[in-house]
Amino acid sequence: MKMIKTTVIFIVLLVCHQVLADDANKDVEVTALSIGERVVLQSEVLNENRVINVYLPQGYSKALAKDYPVIYLLDGSIEEDFIHIAGLVQFGSFSWVEMLPESIVVGISNVDRRRDFTFPTGNERDKKDFPTTGHSQSFIRFIETELQPYIDAKYRTTSTKTLIGQSLGGLLATEILFKKPDLFDNYIITSPSLWWDDESLLKYTPALYTSKKYVFIAVGKEGEEIERTARELYDKLKVLENENTHLYFEYLKKQDHGDALHLAVYSAFEKIFMQ
Template identity: 30%
Template sequence: MRILSFLVAAIVLSATPTYGQDVIETEPLTIGTSYLVETHEAERKVHVVTPQGYDDGEQAYPIFIMLDAGLKQDFFLALGVERWNQLWQRSAPAIFVGVETVDRQRELLPPTSTAGEQERYPTAGESDAFREWLSSEILPMIRSQYRDDGRAFLMGESAAGHFVIETWVNTPELFNGYAALSPSLQWNGQQLSRHFVDMGETERPPLFISFANEGGETEEGITRLVAEVRSDMCYSDRRNDLVHANTLHGLLPEALQYLLPTEADWLDEYGLTLRCETGRDASVAD
């Protein structure tokens, strides 16, 4: 029995990691504040992270809202990229707001008359209500709790990108700038881009828009819309090097750089450039 006890003790000790540095204490890693809110009959969290140095001064900052940004969605990726941009002064500091979605198609897309989409996404179609909630409840809540400079920017990818474009088209005054990565403009027979063409272009806030190698109706909808834009735009055609799955990873740094520019003069030297056609004369290449 003594031999067995010795062997057990030896195994336990050998499996216990040893450290060259004594740990003095531990503390929680706190990066922001989460607000539990409710809309569309479901609870979800809105995560807010302030810029470095926010608590030490009185400076006001723009608000940057990222959709589909729950902890199990794009929050950590998007926040990490946003902070990495700041390290290089690639984009200006902002109050980062990650808005969690629960039923993405219901919350982010308008109604569709396409039978296949109705069958696959039977709850879709309440983007107007989600937009009203975002603009009339969430934005005022953030502004009442944090020092903002009056500017707010909206960002989304895929279905959230459609939401961004729909907001930019129909209610452009809600935000000061927009970024839509690979927006799902195939939705409802490309109706949003067709609607935009019929409206006739008027002055709108700056727009960063991109697409990867989605092809088909997604590409048709995006190219139709881009061809009619006369407002400030950064159009990034990435059909040759990105797919839908990695468009967020590849283009979020540039979207931030476009919407929140800095005066850093070393960005080109380090390859931190905007790879898109800018200004009002951006055109769609065949």
């Protein structure tokens, strides 16, 4: 009998709760919140579909004759850095901040970043830890021949392109800067994994370019190897610096490998765009 009474009381409370909930929500309108577009791009170069997340400035409208610079973000999925960087871009382009112009952000979601962000290595430990490694050349070709042309065709863009890469993404950004520098105008390289292949990229002679480049390098308190190689990258570029190069370096002593990116990107936006 006691069990029956308890069950009845529970049912009554449950019904009352549902009635109250329905009453509280009857005048509430719920709609989806969107900050951009999700594009599935079929890549012939990579022989797979790639998800691209696109943030569009608040004022973006096909009815307005205005073009926007594009910021390309490696590790750009929703679960990675896309939302955070899009937020920095939105904040930085507010009229009362004016740190950078309103910009489109293109976040490239990962399928296998160890495969896409690394070039072939002769280091056996690298091969063991990264068994799918060594296909950055194909990924760079995907960016050059498929992704950038698609973005420029679909959206109203200017010719100004910025690349953001952190960790292995920083390694790839450095490789692009060295081998295909004119793919981007601005390079934001944070905590680059230049230890890859026994630091061979630091021995590479970068390709020459004649257009203006802004290169921002940052590293946190991340251990001797990453800190040293980031500084060596800066020193290497400093020797090669000419009137077309604007080079910056920051050591973020209060940040580590996990949280250096956002402060680095904020500082890079200030230095690159507030000229």
